[in-house]
Amino acid sequence: MGMLMAVEMWAKKDHKAEWGRWMAWLDTIAAAVSKVEGVTTSVRETTELSNRTPSLTIQWNRTRLGISGADLARHLLDTEPRIVTPGGRDRGDEASISITPYQMAAGEEKIIAEKIHAALSKAPRGAAPLKTSAPAADVTGQWDVHIDYIASASTHTLHLKQTGNRLDGSHQGDFVSRDLSGTIEGSSVEIASAYTERHGDALSFRFIGTVAGDSMSGTLDMGEYLTATWTARKHDYRRG
Numbered sequence: 651m652g653m654l655m656a657v658e659m660w661a662k663k664d665h666k667a668e669w670g671r672w673m674a675w676l677d678t679i680a681a682a683v684s685k686v687e688g689v690t691t692s693v694r695e696t697t698e699l700s701n702r703t704p705s706l707t708i709q710w711n712r713t714r715l716g717i718s719g720a721d722l723a724r725h726l727l728d729t730e731p732r733i734v735t736p737g738g739r740d741r742g743d744e745a746s747i748s749i750t751p752y753q754m755a756a757g758e759e760k761i762i763a764e765k766i767h768a769a770l771s772k773a774p775r776g777a778a779p780l781k782t783s784a785p786a787a788d789v790t791g792q793w794d795v796h797i798d799y800i801a802s803a804s805t806h807t808l809h810l811k812q813t814g815n816r817l818d819g820s821h822q823g824d825f826v827s828r829d830l831s832g833t834i835e836g837s838s839v840e841i842a843s844a845y846t847e848r849h850g851d852a853l854s855f856r857f858i859g860t861v862a863g864d865s866m867s868g869t870l871d872m873g874e875y876l877t878a879t880w881t882a883r884k885h886d887y888r889r890g
């Protein structure tokens with residue numbers, strides 16, 4: 651019955667009007683953050699049938715503004731009101747973060763716009779270039795991850811591609827796969843991913859740990875879903 655109701659609600663929904671609201675919300679956010687000198691925005695409109703939603707990308711020079719994409723994503727998640735994003739991206743001096751309106755409610759676009767504008771405009775402009783440590787290892791490849799929660803355990807998979815200090819790839823969880831981004835500085839690794847479930851709950855993962863050879867371990871921050879510990883081994887294809 652619940653599935654039937656969901657299908658009926660989807661069929662009766664004015665999808666064109668909903669898309670228009672989403673685009674208007676993203677326009678509000680883009681207009682606010684673009685007031686910060688050096689910040690640019692762009693909107694990507696997906697044509698996929700699954701999770702069809704536009705996405706706003708906010709870009710800036712992290713050396714010029716003194717804040718990285720990863721730092722902004724962490725700030726949005728760790729401070730009130732909490733805002734969950736797929737995690738920031740950093741490529742050289744170029745930093746970015748993306749916003750999707752799928753689970754936003756009317757009025758929240760103004761809150762998001764004000765918070766991101768404040769974070770970018772109050773960052774230490776003209777700061778010395780952010781120094782990064784050379785990676786202690788190349789973590790490119792598939793990693794088999796074991797997560798220990800408070801009362802259970804789970805196995806996930808990380809597919810990583812390393813470019814300098816930047817990490818990109820995908821995170822395969824218990825049920826869905828989503829994009830990830832992260833950094834490696836020395837032996838310190840930080841990897842973030844997020845997705846929004848169809849019933850409205852947003853779930854973010856932030857793996858923080860260290861790498862030693864073909865193993866990694868550390869803590870997992872899941873926001874309102876508390877924390878866990880994790881260990882990972884680089885997949886040995888000889889064993890299947």
